[in-house]
Amino acid sequence: MSALCVGSSLGLARWRYIALFGVLFGLACLECDAQVILRLARIENVPDQQVGAEILVAVYGKLGIQLQFVDGPAKRSLIESSEGRLDGEIQRVLAVQSEYPSLIAVSEPINYIEPIAFTKSLSFAVSGWDSLRPYKIGIVRGVGSSERGVSGMPHVSPTTTMDQMMLMLNAGHIDVAVNDLFSGMLVLNRLGIQADIHPLFPMLQHIELYHFLNERHRALVPRVEGVIRQMKSSGELASLRKQITDRMLHQENK
Secondary structure (H helix, E strand, O other), X not given: OOHHHHHHHHHHHHHHHHHHHHHHHHHHHXXXXXXXXXXXXXXXXXXXXXXXXXXXXXXXXXXXXXXXXXXXXXXXXXXXXXXXXXXXXXXXXXXXHHHOOOEEEOOOOOEEEOEEEEEOOOOOOOOOHHHHOOOOEEXXXXXXXXXXXXXXXXXXXXXXXXXXXXXXXXXXXXXXXXXXXXXXXXXXXXXXXXXXXXXXXXXXXXXXXXXXXXXXXXXXXXXXXXXXXXXXXXXXXXXXXXXXXXXXHHHHOO
C-alpha cells in the first residue's frame, strides 16, 4: 500500500473519529440540558405553595434551570421527593430534614406561613397551640407545622386538603381548623364561605419555610442558597413575595 493510501486511510479514520465524537458530545449535551429541568412536589390546592413556586421560578431562573411542579397531597408529596421520584419540595418547615434525611434543606428561607385558628361560631382566647387542646381540631395531613403544633391533643381530625377541612368546619364536624392565614382566606373565598368562618387572632406561630432538594442534588444546594441570600439582601425576595400575594388576593376578590 502506498504512503498516500495509508495517509488517506488514516485521515479518513481520524475524521470518522472526530465525527463520532461530535455526535456523542452532542447527545451528552442534550442529556445535560434535559437534566436541568427539576421536578418539585407542590401540595395541591394550597395557595402559599403557589407563592413559593413562583419565588423558586425566579431563583432557579438566575441559574438557568427550569422547574416543573407536580401537585399532590402533602404526605404523598414528601414520600415522592424523599424517595427520589421527584427532585425536591417547594417549601417545608425546617424540621422536615430530621424526619426525611434524604431531603436537604437550602438554609435560607424563601417564604413563611402564619398558622391561625379558624372557627365558625366559636370564640375563645388564643394563646399558642395549647389553647386549642379542648376543641375538635382539623388539620391538613402532612403539613408538618400543624401536625407538630397539635401533637398529643385528644381530638384531631386530619384531612387530605384545605378545602375538605374548611368544609368540615362549616358543617360543624370540627370546632377549629388550623390553616395559614393567607392560604386560609383564599380557600374560604374560593369556597364562597368567607362570611361564615373567621380567623381568631393572634396567630399561633410565625414559621419560616425552606426549599428542599433530594440528596442526589446536594451539589446544587449551595448555588441555590447563594441566589436566595443575594435576593434577600437586595430586598428582591420580600418585594417578589408581596407582588405575588397581592396579585393572588386581588384575583380572588374579583
